[in-house]
Amino acid sequence: xxxxxxxxxxxxxxxxxxxxxxxxxxxxxxxxxxxxxxxxxxxxxxxxxxxxxxxxxxxxxxxxxxxxxxxxxxxxxxxxxxxxxxxxxxxxxxxxxxxxxxxxxxxxxxxxxxxxxxxxxxxxxxxxxxxxxxxxxxxxxxxxxxxxxxxxxxxxxxxxxxxxxxxxxxxxxxxxxxxxxxxxxxxxxxxxxxxxxxxxxxxxxxxxxxxxxxxxxxxxxxxxxxxxxxxxxxxxxxxxxxxxxxxxxxxxxxxxxxxxxxxxxxxxxxxxxxxxxxxxxxxxxxxxxxxxxxxxxxxxxxxxxxxxxxxxxxxxxxxxxxxxxxxxxxxxxxxxxxxxxxxxxxxxxxxxxxxxxxxxxxxxxxxxx
Numbered sequence: 001x002x003x004x005x006x007x008x009x010x011x012x013x014x015x016x017x018x019x020x021x022x023x024x025x026x027x028x029x030x031x032x033x034x035x036x037x038x039x040x041x042x043x044x045x046x047x048x049x050x051x052x053x054x055x056x057x058x059x060x061x062x063x064x065x066x067x068x069x070x071x072x073x074x075x076x077x078x079x080x081x082x083x084x085x086x087x088x089x090x091x092x093x094x095x096x097x098x099x100x101x102x103x104x105x106x107x108x109x110x111x112x113x114x115x116x117x118x119x120x121x122x123x124x125x126x127x128x129x130x131x132x133x134x135x136x137x138x139x140x141x142x143x144x145x146x147x148x149x150x151x152x153x154x155x156x157x158x159x160x161x162x163x164x165x166x167x168x169x170x171x172x173x174x175x176x177x178x179x180x181x182x183x184x185x186x187x188x189x190x191x192x193x194x195x196x197x198x199x200x201x202x203x204x205x206x207x208x209x210x211x212x213x214x215x216x217x218x219x220x221x222x223x224x225x226x227x228x229x230x231x232x233x234x235x236x237x238x239x240x241x242x243x244x245x246x247x248x249x250x251x252x253x254x255x256x257x258x259x260x261x262x263x264x265x266x267x268x269x270x271x272x273x274x275x276x277x278x279x280x281x282x283x284x285x286x287x288x289x290x291x292x293x294x295x296x297x298x299x300x301x302x303x304x305x306x307x308x309x310x311x312x313x314x315x316x317x318x319x320x321x322x323x324x325x326x327x328x329x330x331x332x333x334x335x336x337x338x339x340x341x342x343x344x345x346x347x348x349x350x351x352x353x354x355x356x357x358x359x360x361x362x363x364x365x366x367x368x369x
Contacts, residue, residue, distance in 0.1 A: 011088065012081045027087045033175050034120070039082035040068070041120035043075040053123045054135045061135060063124070093183060108235075108341070109184030111177065113191040114141050114157035121172075122158060128165060128172055129158040139200040142208035143191075146240055152199070152208030153359055159200050162216050170224050177225065185233065188284075192236035192255070193246045195221065218245075222253050235284055235339075239291075259285045259337065261328050262298050265307035265314075276314055276331050285337035287328040287346045290356040294345040295325040297352025325349045 015021070028035060041053070048056055059067040072079060097107055115121045117137060122129055130138045137158040145152045165173065180187045189195065196218040201211035226232060236250050238257040250257060264274035272278060279285055287295050293302060300321050303311075311327070312318050319327050325346040332340040345354040 008085055009081065012084045015084050015088070016080070023091065024084070024087050027090060028083060031086075031179075034179070035083055035086060037124040038086075038120040039079040040072060040075065041123055042082050043078040044071065045118070046078070047075065050118075052118045054117075090183075097183065106185040107183075108339075109180055109187045111180055111187055111189050113189065113194045114155065114159075117156070117158050125172060128161055128168075130161050131158060137203045140203055140205075141194070141198070142201045142211055143199050143240060144208060144211060149359060152211070154201060154205065154208040159198060159214075160216075166217055166220060170221055173221070174225065174228050177229070181229070181233070186235060187233065188235040188237055188258075189255075190237050191240075192238050192250070193240065193242055196246045196249050197243070218249050219252075222249065226253060239289070256282045256284060256338065258289075259283050259335075260287075260289060260292065261285065261332055262288045262292055262295070262303075265310040266304070269310065276335060279335045279337050281336045281338055283337050284339040284341055285332045285335050286341045286343075287325070287332055288343060290343070291359045293352050293355045294343070294350050295328045296321055296346075296349055297355055299324040301352050322349070 015024075044056070044060065045051075045053070054061060060071070100107055122131075126135060132138050139159050141155040141157040141159055143153045143155075177187075195216055197213045197215050199208065199211045200214045201208050205211075232253070232255075234255050236255040236257050238246060238250065239260065249255075259274050259279045261274065261276065264272055264276055264278075266272065269275045269277070288298065292298060299308065299319075308319070311324070314331065315327050326349070329340075329342055329346060332342065343356075345356070348354075
């Protein structure tokens with residue numbers, strides 16, 4: 001990281017020597033809604049040794065206009081370098097996207113439903129989140145007990161003040177979605193069900209058990225999104241506790257959902273929505289997601305005898321640990337689903353040690369979160 005940081009600083013110095021750059025100026029103007037706050041926030045965070053912004057001096061914490069102007073001048077060099085870094089990355093990314101289009105490759109991105117408390121978004125737009133007078137979260141994000149965790153998952157992000165979002169006609173969300181549409185060809189909305197109803201846990205709890213479901217203005221929100229965009233190449237991450245209102249919202253706006261093959265060999269095969277024979281065309285099928293073990297890891301350490309038996313029946317032969325990843329890949333590719341997503345760990349046939357993430361655990365296993 002230190003080596004890369006030194007290279008970035010060198011690149012920024014060289015870039016500034018060639019200024020002005022019309023592309024950079026256009027980039028800053030087009031992205032002013034986020035990059036100014038982002039760069040200043042990052043510079044301030046480094047200046048305050050990464051102490052959470054709610055513990056910064058009052059005039060900075062509350063963004064007094066005179067103080068913000070002074071800080072932009074005092075931290076000018078650091079702020080400018082951060083903006084240049086973003087521009088250089090953005091330019092390289094657009095070059096990559098252009099190359100992919102020439103090769104008829106689409107880029108599939110992701111929109112995390114929540115943002116961290118210690119972020120430029122929350123610092124600059126406090127009114128959009130449920131915070132108390134001291135600017136600390138009143139409630140935080142999570143999910144109730146489920147397949148992955150008996151205590152639920154306590155994510156800890158501040159939850160949205162949807163009434164304020166409604167009054168602004170969801171401008172923050174609109175801008176966020178527009179940016180993602182500009183850099184990807186299709187976008188997955190993470191934890192989609194949270195945009196219909198979300199699990200809100202009182203701040204200070206150590207597990208997610210004591211949370212409650214709170215409705216979000218989904219119909220008004222998605223109608224506004226639909227009105228503002230010509231097309232919506234969105235995929236809804238609809239895993240976990242999915243209720244009828246979530247399904248109805250997806251159907252109303254035509255959002256495809258997700259299916260995970262590892263979940264398709266348990267329970268009643270007639271009603272298991274992840275079973276290969278129940279996978280519809282209008283969805284994305286995965287062998288497993290970042291929250292699952294790898295296909296081989298699942299087969300060796302998690303799958304029951306019944307699940308292994310059903311997999312062998314569907315495959316037409318006894319499946320071994322060595323070949324299970326490619327067997328699931330084959331099933332995914334042969335399914336009616338419009339898209340198939342294959343984690344690179346499964347392409348390589350790796351075991352449980354290559355797992356990306358374990359839900360509900362801050363320190364991930366395997367390769368890290």
